[in-house]
Amino acid sequence: MSMTSKPEYVATAFTNAWNRHDMDEFASLFASDANFVNVVGVWWKNRSEIEAAHRATHQTMFRDSRLEGDVSSVVELAPGLASVHYRWTLTGASAPDGSPAGVRNGILLLIAQEGQSGWHIKVAQNTDIVPGAIAPAGAKS
Template identity: 80%
Template sequence: MGLVISRPADAGRAFADAWNRHDMDDFASLFCENANFVNVVGMWWKNRSEIEAAHRATHETMFRDSQLEGVVSSVVELSPGVASVHYVWTLTGASAPDGSSAGPRKGILLLIVKEQQSGWLIKVAQNTDIVPGAIAPSSR
């Protein structure tokens, strides 16, 4: 079934790969059945079916031509078989509600991945937009 995450550091790449192919079957296969996902505007999906349905709808509309590029900036083992992954991303090609270009966006995706017999699956995802002009605490 779908994509396989062979190690935590591959989670961000697998997420972006399924996103860029707009393959929501593969995308959904990256998540545990009872996964949680909070998106950049605070919508909270509480299982794989909700995550898939929400992303399928947006990939048929505003994200239809989008491309997600990024880099894994952090992998932390939280306990044996559980890790956090921070994926810093740039999204291009998205559409605004009126069909015009939404312009590029940047953000940070936090994935909590859990080891299963078949590989690693995403248990929790939290996505955050990086607000243009925001000053990071370390920059003050």
């Protein structure tokens, strides 16, 4: 079984395209009608919007960034449809004033759909892990 035949491929490919700052490859990971909500709640509603936003930020605040992480969960939702949780760490990003933004951590949820050409991201929801946030009793972070 090739890596592209598994839903977690999209998280690995997302990271690889991000780290090469290759927004053509990045955009190709998404279905044409994909939805993506970023860490501050901006909602892009198709591949073109997702690509344009990421292309702009990879020319500025994410130009020198590096994304690393691990797939922490893959859940089959239906045949050919899966959720993928990816815990990430981002380094090298800049703040709006150009100063170093510091290290960020988060969780990316991808809903991946299998098609004839492999898995594509249909829905993405990104969440920053807020340092010092208090989780409810019994919750695992």
